[in-house]
Amino acid sequence: MAHIAVDIGASSGRLVAGEIKDGKLVMNEIHRFANGFREVDGTCYWDIEHLLNEIIKGLAEAKKRGYDSVTVGIDTWAVDYVLVDENGNRLQDVVAYRDSRTEQTISKVSRQISQKEIYEKTGIQFLSFNTLYQLYEEKRELLTQARHIMLVPDYLGYCLTGRAVTEVTNASTMQMLNVQTRDFDEELLALLSIERHQFPPFAEPGEELGPLLAERFPGIDLPDCRVMVIASHDTASAIAGTPGEGENWAYLSSGTWSLLGIESPKPVISDLSLQDNYTNEWGVFGTYRFLKNIMGMWIMQEVRRHLTVDYTFAEFVDEARKVKHFRQFVDLNDDRFLNPANMVEEIKAYCRETNQPVPETAGELAACVYDNLAIIYAIAIRDLEEMTGRRIDRLHIVGGGANNGLLNQLTADVSGRTIQAGPSEATAVGNLLMQMIASKEISSLQEGRELIRASFPLQSFSPEEKAAQRIEQFYQHRKGEKV
Template identity: 75%
Template sequence: MAHVAIDIGASSGRLIIGEIRNGKLDMKEVHRFANGFSKKNGTYYWDINHLLTEIVKGLAETKKLGFTSVTAGIDTWAVDYVLIDEQGERLQEVVSYRDSRTEHTIEKISKLISKETIYEKTGIQFLSFNTLYQLYEEKKELLEQTKHILLVPDYLGYCLTGRAVTEATNASTMQLLNIQEQDFDKDLLHLLSLKREQFPPLVQPGEKLGPLLKDRFPEYDLPDCEFFVVGSHDTASAIAGTPGFGEGWGYLSSGTWSLLGIESAKPITTKLAYEDNYTNEWGVFNTYRFLKNIMGMWVIQEVRRHLPQDYNFSKFVEEAKKVKPYQQFINFNEDRFLNPANMVEEIQNYCRETKQPIPTTAGELAACVFSNLAIIYAIAIKDLEEITNKKIDRLHIVGGGSNNYLLNQMTADMSDIPIYAGPSEATAVGNLIMQIIAAGEVSNLAEGRKLIEQSFPMQTFHSNSLNREKLIQSFQSISNRLKLTLKESE
């Protein structure tokens, strides 16, 4: 049986066919397309029609390759939503989470309900773009006209099958689900003047969504296609696609965002977890992704965009190798790096403000980004161990960032634990694994992960000797000093 992973990230999307052959998962990309947000009348929007069209084109390409009957699943980024009216029509374009409309919304809401209470209810970290804050800033007249609020992958599934659902792993990122009641929290919905019935029923990964309604797309020759619900938050799929076994393993899903954490059987909502802003996103098979959001490859993507000469990411790595690392200490988790007008200038301004060497060349900028991400990862691992009271003795790096051997080695050096890199297509792999389990080709997630381990080679990185403690102290000192300066100037 052939399965199609429809995997859409912030900068690109692709359709990948997966089949089990000779005891291994064989994958082939059949269609790739660009994605991104653009500014219109002062607001950043996604082009959701473009995404839907490209999915259908990809399915048509699948049919051309001779696959007349397939299953499919959709994953995308989290938190962004679509408003649907009584006629099933979209009420407005889809606002991007990187829009500035929620810049101060956490402060507004925390005056109405404390952050401690929100965390106790939801277990979800405080990020300015969480759906809770986006909906708080949404136009009230639009919400009053709304029949269904659908997250992006659920909306795409709705357009393709006609069935509206709320997939649980993605819904958890909204900061609206009560972690004890396993449903939308009544107090938070009341805060937003929303009704529970405006959100379609919660469903779990592995459930059948429905057949592709081919008659909606008469201009395309499409295969018979049964859609399944997968971990529709790309991180949920990525962790499902991580070959971790037993105790002591952590993961780093490295893409536009870096998500560093552990897979847990229970949520962790302690005071320390709240203070360090760790999150309890729901995972596949009733697990929890206890993790930290880190700015990730977005920084180097934006550096690339603002350099006069184009560099691919392997060229950035080669240029960074020529530069001495750890020459600047920058906390890329600060809000100023979320969506600056020019990332290169923002990095350079940070260095001026903190009286550090200013990186100018592509190699210096890349080395600066990779050095600091490695330090941030190492700090997050130590925090994770303290919060969970569990030793992390190995880290699986998956996603596109796992191909960055220089950053992998730096992460091993700074964290002083072995790094296992791969698979780079973990999100698509996890998407496919959920379909394969739902189709009965493997029995459970452990079996699925064994299949992944057999199918994809992994690179191992071990730490080298360096004064990691001094480097981490320097990073923390500069970050704390800048925070204090900003606070005094307010």
């Protein structure tokens, strides 16, 4: 049977069909489309109707290609929500997480409930755009009218099937679920003046959501679709699609964001994890994704956008190989890099303000970004070992960033760990695996990861000793600085 992963990121989306043939997972991209937020009257919005229309276009294309009966799973980014009224209609456009409305909200909320208490309840990192803070800033009249508050992939599934659920891996990112009760925290709901029933019932990855209601899309020839609940947070799907085995491995989901962490059977909540802003997002089959949110390829997308010469990402890597590395330390996790007016100028301004060499050329800018991502990754691995007591020997890099051989090698050199890169399509792979488990085509996540290792070429990068020594000196020199 064929399965279709609907995988939507901040800049693009696609539909990918997957089947098991001759003991391997074979994938075929059916449809690709652009995504992005737009600014209207000072507020950043997603075009949610565009996303729904593109999903339907992709399913119609699947039918044209001979996929008559399929399962479908939808993953997107986290935290952003849709308000739906009693009649199933959206109450407003969907505000994007990069909007500025929550810049000061953490401090507002912390005056009512301390950060320590929130962290002990939820185990979730403090990011200014978490759903908790977005809902705090939301218009009260809209929240009062909302019958359902749904995250983006749940809303898209609702549009297809008519069934409203709250998928748990994505819901955990809201910073509103209590790790002890495994439900929405009553005190946080009271803070927002929201009732528990406004959030649809929980659904776990591996369940069936329901059949696609073709009558909602008249005149379009669609396949017979059963929509499955998968790990609808793209990072949760990416980790499900990571070919790790044993215990001493960590993952780096490298895309718009860099998510570096371990798969844990229980949350890790301590003063140190709070101090270093590590998070405990829920994973598939009751696991936790204990990870650090780090800036990712978004920075290079923005650097590219603001240069007068248009470089491809492969050309950035080629240019970066030509210049001297590790000339400056830039805290890429600083909020100033979240959505600046001009990323190139912001990086240069940071270097000037900290009395460091200012990168000028495309190669110098790319090297600056890659070097500092590698440094932050290495520090995060050390922190993970300290907080969990688990030795990390191997880092699996998945997602689009797995194709950047220079960054992979820099990360191996800085961290002193072996890097295994691939698959680059881990999110779609994890999405498909959970559909296969829900359909009983494969029996477990372990079997699914064995299938990944048999299906995709994986590339290894070993640390170069001289580079590791040089970076160790750099780390010792800089370790007092906050990353």
